[in-house]
Amino acid sequence: MTEAASSQPKKQLRHDMRAMRDALSQEQRDAAANDLAKVDIRKISIPDQSIIAGYYPIRSECNPLPLMAKLEQQGHKLALPKIIDENETLEFHSWLHASFVQKGKFSIPIPDDTAHKLTPDVVLLPLLACDNAGNRLGYGKGYYDRTLNILAQTRKIITIGLAFDCQKIEFVPNTHFDYALDFILTPRGIEKTTKR
Numbered sequence: 326m327t328e329a330a331s332s333q334p335k336k337q338l339r340h341d342m343r344a345m346r347d348a349l350s351q352e353q354r355d356a357a358a359n360d361l362a363k364v365d366i367r368k369i370s371i372p373d374q375s376i377i378a379g380y381y382p383i384r385s386e387c388n389p390l391p392l393m394a395k396l397e398q399q400g401h402k403l404a405l406p407k408i409i410d411e412n413e414t415l416e417f418h419s420w421l422h423a424s425f426v427q428k429g430k431f432s433i434p435i436p437d438d439t440a441h442k443l444t445p446d447v448v449l450l451p452l453l454a455c456d457n458a459g460n461r462l463g464y465g466k467g468y469y470d471r472t473l474n475i476l477a478q479t480r481k482i483i484t485i486g487l488a489f490d491c492q493k494i495e496f497v498p499n500t501h502f503d504y505a506l507d508f509i510l511t512p513r514g515i516e517k518t519t520k521r
Contacts, residue, residue, distance in 0.1 A: 334498045338462060342453040345491055346385045354388060357489055360512035362391035369508060369515060371401075371447055371483065378404040378417040378445035381426060381434035386451045387487040392510075393449075394422045404443045407435045408468060415472040417443050447483045448473065450506065455486045459505035459518030460497035473504040485510050 349357075371377075377396050382388045397403050404417035408430040418440035420426075426434035450469055454462040463469060476482055486506040490513060499505075505520040 335462065335465065338498070339453055339465065342462065342492060342494075343385075346453065346489065349385060349489060349491075353489075354385065357512045358388035358391050361387070361389065361487060361510060362395050364392075364510060364512075364515055366392075366396075366485070366508075366510065366515055367399075369483070369517070374400050374402065375446040376402045376404055376417075376443050377447040377449065378406060378443075379449040380451050381405055382451070383431075383433055387489055387492075389449050389451075389487050390422070392487075397422045401447075402443065404445055405434070405436050405440075406468075406472075408433070413466070413468060413471060414475065415468050417445050419443050444476065444480070445482065446480075447485065449510075450484060450486050452486050452488055452492060454492050454494050454497050455488055455506060455509055456494055456497045457509075457519055458497075459484075459486075459507065459509070459520040460499040460503065461486050461506050462497045467502070470502055470504045474502070477504070483507050485515070487511075 379389045379393045393403055403420050405420045406415040406417055409416050418436045420436040425437050427437055429435035452461045484506045485508045488511050490511050506518050507520055508515055508517055
């Protein structure tokens with residue numbers, strides 16, 4: 326599907342999926358965050374002491390912070406993304422769970438200015454919707470897609486989309502530019518996608 330052909334379905338789908346996610350109660354969101362942290366993602370063979378880039382949740386995003394705390398306890402290094410305006414990509418900077426954050430672009434929490442730049446081995450991604458093939462619907466800016474396509478040219482990266490159960494749908498419109506997920510993590514567990 327071309328970018329032009331997929332833009333309208335994506336726009337409507339973003340609206341619908343955001344409304345569905347926003348409709349979840351705080352209790353449902355908290356329960357999902359705790360359930361995500363209980364899933365043993367070591368079964369997907371993440372190397373010891375990996376650099377794992379997560380994200381600081383905004384709005385009604387699936388909250389990865391309890392999971393990130395657990396991963397840090399297991400010896401992994403954590404990072405959070407920063408938007409780099411010049412080329413509209415992301416950089417990942419070191420972050421200790423529960424340590425100070427400041428507001429970056431779009432008021433998204435980011436590590437403070439002393440944090441070191443890191444190249445992740447694993448990236449946990451927020452999303453609006455996903456499907457079994459690993460197609461991910463984001464917010465439409467393409468930051469993750471651009472960044473992951475660049476990183477994948479030089480290294481193997483494991484991508485894991487974090488989703489509420491209701492965010493998993495039959496098909497997400499996609500183009501060759503969109504970077505597919507390797508795994509999808511929901512409160513029910515983790516599953517490998519049929520990534521193209």
